Amino acid sequence: MAEAADGAPTPLQASRGAGRSMKKPTLIFLLGLLGALILGPLAVLLITSFSSPETLFYREFTFTFQNYLDVATRPGTAKLIWNTFYYAAASVVLGVSIAFVLSMLTERTDMPARRLIRTLMFSWMAVPPLVFGYGWILLINPGNGALNVFLRNLFGFEGAPFSPYSMTALIVISSLSLVPTSYVMISGLLRNMDPSLEDAGFVMGAGRLRVFRTVTLPILTPGFLSVGMFLFINMVQTFDLPLVLGASAGVHVLSTRIYLLASPEVGLPNYGLAGAFGVFLLVVALLLMVYYFHVTRLSERFRVVTGRGFRPKRLTLGVWRLPALLFTGGYFAVMTLPLLILLWSSLLPFYKVPSLDELANLTVGAYGRILGDPTIMRAIGNTVLMVLVSSVVVMVLSCLISWFSVRAQSAATRALDVMAFAPIAIPPVVMAIAMLLFFLPTPLYGLIWVIVIGHITMFIAFGARTMNGAFIQIHKELEDAAEISGASWGTSLRRVVAPLVWPHIVNAWLWVAAHSARDLTFPLILLTSSNVVVASKIYMTWGYPDLPGAAALSMLMVGALMAVVIPIQYFRADD
Amino acid sequence: MLEVEELVKSYGSVQAVKGVSFSVRTGDIFTLLGPSGCGKTTTLQCIAGLETPNGGEIRMGDAVVYSARRKLFVPANKRRLGMVFQSYAIWPHMSVFDNVAFPLVHGGYSLPAADVRARVMEALAAVKMDAFADRPAPHLSGGQQQRVALARAVVHQPKLLLLDEPLSNLDAKLRDAMRVELRQMIKALGITTIFVTHDQVEALSMSDSIVLMEAGRIVQMGSPRDIYLAPQSSVTSDFMGRSNLIPARLIDAEAGVVETGFGRLTCKVSKGLDPSGAICVAVRPAAIGLERPADAGASAADLGENRFLGRIREVTFLGDVVEALVEIDGVALRASFSPYEDHAVDEEVVVDFGRGRCVVVNDDKNLSGAA
Ligand SMILES: Nc1ncnc2c1ncn2[C@@H]1O[C@H](COP(=O)(O)OP(=O)(O)OP(=O)(O)O)[C@@H](O)[C@H]1O
Ligand SMILES: [Mg+2]
Numbered sequence: 001m002a003e004a005a006d007g008a009p010t011p012l013q014a015s016r017g018a019g020r021s022m023k024k025p026t027l028i029f030l031l032g033l034l035g036a037l038i039l040g041p042l043a044v045l046l047i048t049s050f051s052s053p054e055t056l057f058y059r060e061f062t063f064t065f066q067n068y069l070d071v072a073t074r075p076g077t078a079k080l081i082w083n084t085f086y087y088a089a090a091s092v093v094l095g096v097s098i099a100f101v102l103s104m105l106t107e108r109t110d111m112p113a114r115r116l117i118r119t120l121m122f123s124w125m126a127v128p129p130l131v132f133g134y135g136w137i138l139l140i141n142p143g144n145g146a147l148n149v150f151l152r153n154l155f156g157f158e159g160a161p162f163s164p165y166s167m168t169a170l171i172v173i174s175s176l177s178l179v180p181t182s183y184v185m186i187s188g189l190l191r192n193m194d195p196s197l198e199d200a201g202f203v204m205g206a207g208r209l210r211v212f213r214t215v216t217l218p219i220l221t222p223g224f225l226s227v228g229m230f231l232f233i234n235m236v237q238t239f240d241l242p243l244v245l246g247a248s249a250g251v252h253v254l255s256t257r258i259y260l261l262a263s264p265e266v267g268l269p270n271y272g273l274a275g276a277f278g279v280f281l282l283v284v285a286l287l288l289m290v291y292y293f294h295v296t297r298l299s300e301r302f303r304v305v306t307g308r309g310f311r312p313k314r315l316t317l318g319v320w321r322l323p324a325l326l327f328t329g330g331y332f333a334v335m336t337l338p339l340l341i342l343l344w345s346s347l348l349p350f351y352k353v354p355s356l357d358e359l360a361n362l363t364v365g366a367y368g369r370i371l372g373d374p375t376i377m378r379a380i381g382n383t384v385l386m387v388l389v390s391s392v393v394v395m396v397l398s399c400l401i402s403w404f405s406v407r408a409q410s411a412a413t414r415a416l417d418v419m420a421f422a423p424i425a426i427p428p429v430v431m432a433i434a435m436l437l438f439f440l441p442t443p444l445y446g447l448i449w450v451i452v453i454g455h456i457t458m459f460i461a462f463g464a465r466t467m468n469g470a471f472i473q474i475h476k477e478l479e480d481a482a483e484i485s486g487a488s489w490g491t492s493l494r495r496v497v498a499p500l501v502w503p504h505i506v507n508a509w510l511w512v513a514a515h516s517a518r519d520l521t522f523p524l525i526l527l528t529s530s531n532v533v534v535a536s537k538i539y540m541t542w543g544y545p546d547l548p549g550a551a552a553l554s555m556l557m558v559g560a561l562m563a564v565v566i567p568i569q570y571f572r573a574d575d
Numbered sequence: 576m577l578e579v580e581e582l583v584k585s586y587g588s589v590q591a592v593k594g595v596s597f598s599v600r601t602g603d604i605f606t607l608l609g610p611s612g613c614g615k616t617t618t619l620q621c622i623a624g625l626e627t628p629n630g631g632e633i634r635m636g637d638a639v640v641y642s643a644r645r646k647l648f649v650p651a652n653k654r655r656l657g658m659v660f661q662s663y664a665i666w667p668h669m670s671v672f673d674n675v676a677f678p679l680v681h682g683g684y685s686l687p688a689a690d691v692r693a694r695v696m697e698a699l700a701a702v703k704m705d706a707f708a709d710r711p712a713p714h715l716s717g718g719q720q721q722r723v724a725l726a727r728a729v730v731h732q733p734k735l736l737l738l739d740e741p742l743s744n745l746d747a748k749l750r751d752a753m754r755v756e757l758r759q760m761i762k763a764l765g766i767t768t769i770f771v772t773h774d775q776v777e778a779l780s781m782s783d784s785i786v787l788m789e790a791g792r793i794v795q796m797g798s799p800r801d802i803y804l805a806p807q808s809s810v811t812s813d814f815m816g817r818s819n820l821i822p823a824r825l826i827d828a829e830a831g832v833v834e835t836g837f838g839r840l841t842c843k844v845s846k847g848l849d850p851s852g853a854i855c856v857a858v859r860p861a862a863i864g865l866e867r868p869a870d871a872g873a874s875a876a877d878l879g880e881n882r883f884l885g886r887i888r889e890v891t892f893l894g895d896v897v898e899a900l901v902e903i904d905g906v907a908l909r910a911s912f913s914p915y916e917d918h919a920v921d922e923e924v925v926v927d928f929g930r931g932r933c934v935v936v937n938d939d940k941n942l943s944g945a946a
Contacts, residue, residue: 021650340794480625481664483651486682486731495681 007330014348023489027404027412030397034419037457041434042282042426048437049275067276076252083167084253087242088235090171095178096186096228098331102179103187105324109315115570117328118187122569123509124180126561127339128518128535131554134542135338136173137164138345138551146341149353165249174241176334182231189223226296233288237281237427239521254281255429262433263525271437278430289425339558346551366548368558370541377555381535382448383517386533390455391513395505398454398463403493405464406471407479420464423457431458432525446528454522459512466511470504471497503572510568514561576601576636576767577622577735582780583630583643584617585749590736591617593791594631599769599784604761606770608778609788610814615771616661618788619737621658622769623658624651635735655682657728657766658737663720665712669721672708675699678731698730702760716794718749725757729764737760738767742777754780775815779803787811807845812857819863819908820938821856836881840931855938860898862932863910865918866925881928887918901926 029335052062063114071077105111106118139147140162148160163169239255247256254277317324347362370376398420403416423431439445474497482492498505511551518528523536532540534557542550577599584592592614607615620626622633624640627648627723633641640649657678666674675695679686686694699705702722707715715723721741728736741757742750746893758781760769772778778785779799787802787810789792795811806812809820823833823840828850832843835856842856868884878884888907889900896911899918903926910926918924 348739475662477660477662477664478666480623480651481658481660481727482667482677483625484623484654484656484658484737485678485727486652486655486684487677488652488681491681495677496666500666563812 017452021489023408026400027408027416030401030404031412031416031419031539033397034401034416034460037453038422038426041431041438041457045275045278045282045430045434048271049279051272052273056232064272067272067447070273071276071280072534080252080254080257083251084236084255087167087171087174087246087253088238090234091175091178092228092241094171094175096182096224097230098175099179099182099186100224102328102331103183105153105328107187107190109317109324111317111324111328112321119570120332121180121183121187122572123562123565124177124335125514125518126565127177127558128520128538128554129177129238130238130244130518130520130535130538131342131558132177132338133164133173133241134151134538134554136169136245138341138351139337140169142166144351144353146370147337160556164245165251165252167246167249170242170245170249170251173245174235177241177568178231178235182227185227185230186224189220189227193219211547217324222295226292229288229292229295230334233285233292233425236288237285237429239427239429243520254284254293255427258429258433259525262436271433274433275437278427278433280566281407281427282430285427286425290525339555342551342554346548346555348548351547366552370552370556375532376537379532379534382531383533383535386448386452386455387513387516390452390459390516391509393456394459394463394512395509397460397509398467399493399498399501399505401460401464401466402471403497407476417464417468421460423459424461426458428458428521432522435522436526445526446530448531448533449535450526451522451531454526455512455516455519458522458547459515462515463508463512466504466508467501470501473498506568510565514565517557517561576603577605577769578634579618579622579631580633581631582618582621582628582633584614584621584626584628585618591791592628593790595791595793596631597769597786597793597796600766601767603783604758604768604770604781606772606778606782606785607788608772608775608785608814609794609895611773613788614791615773615788616739619739619769619771623656623736623737624654625648655731655733655734656735656737659721659724659728659739659741661740663724663741663744665715665720665723665727667711667713669712670708671699671704671710671712672716674707674712674723675727675730678727682731684731694730695726698726701729701764702726710934717745719747720751726759729766734767736764736766738768738770740772741770742772743774750777757781779815787814789814792867804934805845806857806934806936807844807847808936809855809857810940812934813876813938817860817909819856819858819860821858821906821908822938823854823856823935825850825854825935831886833935836906840881840928840933841930842928842935843931845934845936849937850934853938853941854935856933857936858908858933859926860909860911861896862929863901863908864913864927864929865899865901865910865916866927868923868925878925881930881933883926883928885926887920887922887924890920 019149043309047061049067050063050065052066073174102117102121106114111117137145139145140160142148142160142163142165145160145162145164148162149159151157151161164173193216198211224336230348236256237260241252242253242256244258246252247260252260258274258277258281261270261277263269341354345351346366347364349361349363349365352358354359401416401420404413405420432454435450435457436445438451444450478496478500482496487495518535520535520539523533524529524539534553538550538553538557541553544550579598581595582592582595583590592696595614595618597605606780607618609615619865620627621641628641628643630643631641632639632643635654638649639645639647641647642653666677671679672695675698676691679691679694696705696708699708702725704719704722707719707723712720712723721744724741742753745753770778770781779802782799784797785799785802786796789810795807797805802811803815806815808819812818813820821835821840823835824835826832826839828844828848829842833840833842833854833856840856849855865887883903885901885903885908887899887944888902891898894914897914897916897918899910899912901908901910901924907927912918
């Protein structure tokens with residue numbers, strides 16, 4: 001046993017030979033992988049944009065500026081750029097305003113049902129924008145949109161009071177779906193603010209409103225600006241809603257124009273022109289991102305984060321309780337309506353405006369039909385595979401990348417950090433088309449794996465950011481202790497680091513999984529008959545048109561995502 | 576047991592350790608002492624293998640673990656050391672038992688589970704924590720965490736134990752108790768130990784041998800008594816507790832005679848004194864005797880060697896000891912006396928500098944404020 005006969009401890013015999021450290025090979029692998037994932041497709045995109053239109057560069061490459069000249073001289077280009085910026089700016093302003101009110105209510109007042117509100121906000125990622133957009137079309141299309149019909153019947157309106165097919169409708173609907181994301185970011189800002197700064201204001205005798213105006217707002221302003229900028233960059237790149245709502249109305253933004261050039265409904269794809277537009281959008285997004293970093297660097301100086309977890313005192317709402325509840329309830333009602341109408345449509349063999357008379361005709365026939373359809377079963381199988389593989393790979397890579405950028409600072413790890421963050425500035429449409437061009441000449445084209453690779457590339461930025469924040473909170477000595485104990489790097493990561501950051505890993509994994517499932521950009525642009533996933537299947541079924549089928553598939557998808565997302569978010573959403 | 580030779584470590588342009596050499600005897604508690612930022616932690620991390628030095632050599636027993644010349648570096652997880660961190664680094668997601676078992680389970684020993692259990696319980700018993708084995712680690716007090724950290728550091732019987740300020744996270748009372756206990760526990764285990772601290776009381780009470788560092792270099796090495804009583808420079812003297820540093824001029828380096836602002840003093844001469852450099856006399860407050868002139872038994876004209884007339888300017892009653900500010904010919908000095916003696920402000924006293932208790936040292940930092 002541990003004691004030898006003479007009482008002296010028996011020396012331990014090490015059994016393991018001198019293994020080599022895996023750090024360096026891992027770092028080189030990560031650098032190579034990210035470089036290939038990001039730079040490879042973008043290089044192909046660039047080459048395509050300089051090759052003559054309507055040919056494929058790898059068949060015959062002739063250098064030309066034709067595409068860029070086309071972009072510059074097309075009559076619609078100026079309008080397109082204006083549309084893109086106007087759309088992004090207006091939806092961010094509207095969305096952030098609503099989110100600000102809601103987050104002030106749940107973070108700073110004694111609003112009832114705060115945890116429920118937080119849970120729902122954090123769970124909204126379970127609703128694909130595509131589905132949200134279809135819901136609105138059913139609600140307010142000029143012909144038989146449910147809301148329009150109700151208003152006509154109720155007040156005897158002529159025509160349709162609402163229409164989803166306009167810039168204004170696109171902006172309002174986009175901003176509504178932007179609210180949850182903004183809420184997550186703004187409530188984070190509010191939680192991180194040091195309440196003692198406000199207390200200092202009260203102690204000096206200032207009133208609530210005055211403190212809010214003179215202390216709270218100025219402290220939060222840089223944070224708001226950076227949240228606003230970030231969302232703006234996102235909206236400039238967004239694709240799903242402008243495609244579903246805007247494209248039918250002839251309202252185009254850069255992302256939908258690029259898509260239609262690369263996948264036109266009639267005629268041959270014009271990859272050259274799509275490439276040139278893509279490069280243009282990429283440059284715009286990169287410039288915005290550089291500016292964003294400039295602004296946030298400034299705001300870092302203002303940022304007041306204590307991490308001591310003191311929660312500020314909550315304001316008593318008093319007479320404002322009712323208006324606050326009405327506002328919040330109204331928002332949630334507006335968010336739920338599109339889902340309800342989809343549910344309704346999925347339960348009828350043919351779309352009818354909701355009414356009591358139709359209740360008798362409700363049937364789950366559409367569900368039975370789609371579940372019996374082998375192409376849909378195939379799409380579900382593809383989706384599960386795509387979501388699981390891309391989210392797990394993203395999290396493994398993100399953890400490794402973040403470990404290097406937090407723990408082993410050097411020029412190489414900084415390069416890794418920058419590369420992992422770069423996809424934030426790459427519009428998904430551009431990346432998807434770059435991936436399409438990159439894989440077109442290879443046998444991989446048409447496989448679900450190409451979409452998986454696209455998702456991994458795009459979502460690593462989110463994963464690495466989240467894990468950077470998590471690793472910074474882990475005291476380095478906890479890892480040193482494992483190393484001193486003789487544990488290899490891998491063991492220390494698995495046994496010490498990973499368990500400590502587990503909640504962050506689960507959160508980021510959930511986000512990546514949900515966004516991979518709901519993404520339409522990659523599945524649509526890379527679409528072939530063999531790599532259909534649920535999101536692209538919904539799009540195709542809707543366009544077919546098979547409305548009850550599309551609605552039923554949408555409901556299945558939202559239901560499945562919610563079943564995973566809501567429980568996890570509920571446990572997180574502490575008060 | 577451990578030999579460090581000309582160790583150099585820089586962070587970018589900052590040289591944290593500038594050529595440090597020392598050797599540690601088997602079984603000793605060896606202390607790296609020095610003010611904040613002097614490079615103690617860096618030195619310890621280089622020994623541990625958690626930092627890669629830029630130059631020098633480190634040997635443990637007869638194994639070279641780092642050598643700049645031979646481009647050799649053994650990583651921390653191959654050095655088989657034990658270490659207690661300043662934050663204790665107890666893993667909060669494991670039980671006490673799992674924390675302590677970690678080096679045995681993941682350190683590359685293939686032990687049967689029963690053997691692991693026996694060794695872990697033995698290590699926990701040595702730090703009196705065996706009753707807490709199944710407790711989740713976050714449910715421990717600071718002192719208990721420290722014991723667990725020690726058990727984890729010794730469970731795999733390392734040849735060398737490294738401690739980085741292990742007491743600094745404890746409150747004052749617990750710290751006093753743990754000082755004695757920690758030394759007893761380490762001595763009972765018989766492990767050679769390197770101990771880092773910036774607290775001279777800890778260093779004096781716990782070590783067999785002390786290295787005093789300053790700005791990345793070693794200032795003095797020796798036993799606690801040597802370091803305290805025979806400082807070799809004003810820096811040592813100043814750092815090792817309160818000390819009067821009296822500016823002086825060397826008269827006779829052999830006999831240790833110096834001329835101060837209030838007269839001639841005969842002192843011990845520190846080892847390696849540079850007679851051509853600036854010097855000062857280091858005297859601890861406790862080394863200065865205060866007597867009433869009436870009791871002194873000498874005439875005011877001739878008080879005898881190292882005795883001067885002074886006046887008490889300030890008295891601070893501290894309980895265990897009373898501190899006085901005494902002025903001799905315009906030179907202010909701190910002296911201390913027992914609380915059972917009675918001296919009042921403005922009283923005239925005979926100040927007695929015990930001959931063996933003042934040391935002539937080089938004033939390397941101009942700490943005495945001499946021009
Ligand atoms: N990772 C690092 N990067 C840059 N400089 C460092 C780093 N670690 C330490 N230093 C610098 O090296 C010097 C020595 O630091 P070290 O941590 O060894 O001091 P210390 O003696 O342990 O001090 P303390 O008692 O405060 O712990 C300091 O000037 C410190 O600023
Ligand atoms: Mg230190």
